[in-house]
Amino acid sequence: MPQIPGNAVGARFTGWGRALPPKVLTNHDLEGMFETSDQWIRERTGIERRHVGGTTAGLSIESGGLALGMAGVDPLDIDALVLSTSTPDRTVPATSATVQHGLGLKCGAFDVNAACSGFVYATVVAHGLIAMGARKVLLIGTDTLSRITDWDDRNTAILFADGSGAAVLEATDGPGQLLGWDIDSDGSAEELLFCEVGGTIHMDGKEVFRRAVRIMVDSAKKSMAIAGVTADDIALVVPHQANIRIISAACDRLGVPMERAAVCIHETGNTSSASIPLALFEAADQGRLSAGDLVLLVGFGAGMTAASVIIRWGV
Numbered sequence: 001m002p003q004i005p006g007n008a009v010g011a012r013f014t015g016w017g018r019a020l021p022p023k024v025l026t027n028h029d030l031e032g033m034f035e036t037s038d039q040w041i042r043e044r045t046g047i048e049r050r051h052v053g054g055t056t057a058g059l060s061i062e063s064g065g066l067a068l069g070m071a072g073v074d075p076l077d078i079d080a081l082v083l084s085t086s087t088p089d090r091t092v093p094a095t096s097a098t099v100q101h102g103l104g105l106k107c108g109a110f111d112v113n114a115a116c117s118g119f120v121y122a123t124v125v126a127h128g129l130i131a132m133g134a135r136k137v138l139l140i141g142t143d144t145l146s147r148i149t150d151w152d153d154r155n156t157a158i159l160f161a162d163g164s165g166a167a168v169l170e171a172t173d174g175p176g177q178l179l180g181w182d183i184d185s186d187g188s189a190e191e192l193l194f195c196e197v198g199g200t201i202h203m204d205g206k207e208v209f210r211r212a213v214r215i216m217v218d219s220a221k222k223s224m225a226i227a228g229v230t231a232d233d234i235a236l237v238v239p240h241q242a243n244i245r246i247i248s249a250a251c252d253r254l255g256v257p258m259e260r261a262a263v264c265i266h267e268t269g270n271t272s273s274a275s276i277p278l279a280l281f282e283a284a285d286q287g288r289l290s291a292g293d294l295v296l297l298v299g300f301g302a303g304m305t306a307a308s309v310i311i312r313w314g315v
């Protein structure tokens, strides 16, 4: 991926929000649905419970409203809405149309679908919009995977869940937060993880696992090279929350200790587009980030896609 031109208009996150549906499904609840155990799910995935319910638009309006409130931005001042989701409420129109109306925005709105890499893709797109003259962009990552999960399939039903994370991205006078970025896709791996229109998710879990670690690490290394930083410089890695063993193996290969990873998978399961913003903004809300810290966001997903960005927090 190219270097970011030195004269590009910079941007930074000025507000964020998180939303999870109130209904919680624990591993013990799943024990009553198919043959599995709390212990197996914890050991193999790191997941203890997950939230399910709601619609993609509803969760997006909730997280987006919180982000606008924190940033203190009038909805009428937002120049564009970018919604990352692979579980739109309707095929047409894009769910961003519903969200735009629900939040009282008057601006262009569109969905991005890059599966679980989607929020990082959308982050790159949003920075691009600012580089081209937009001043304020609302960026949301939401998925309601419970609606496309086969609840009789123990291979997938233990993993997937619902949630949303949102951020207001505003133009700045300085260089901004984005130091490096990478987006990748390998469509030859499509059959490893897919959902037909109106269907449920099919997954070759073992092969997805094997490739996930490699493509996350590759993407992260590309972004770090563009940013001119090394793993030692990264204060916080925010990986896609798919499986704690994938996170741990990726951190290991990158040379980043797990203490420097943001992890919320035990509470959320795999929420696809929402997983990275949920983990990032939880870490921010917990005071784990200081101004100037380097943060690596890195995702992978169906496609198979991978994406990463290096951002300098709070500049």
Ligand code: COA
Pocket: 035, 036, 037, 040, 041, 044, 045, 116, 154, 155, 158, 159, 193, 203, 204, 205, 206, 208, 209, 212, 242, 243, 246, 270, 300, 301, 302
């Ligand atoms: N509960 C209990 N046992 C289960 C089970 C469950 N939910 N699911 C599978 N098993 C069994 C298998 O049948 C198998 O039994 P066997 O040895 O008698 O054949 C055994 O547990 C091991 O199964 P395996 O598929 O090898 O487990 P795994 O360690 O690969 O874990 C996943 C399975 C799905 C958790 C793991 O492969 C994974 O997370 N893959 C990546 C998926 C992913 O990230 N998808 C989203 C991408 S965005």
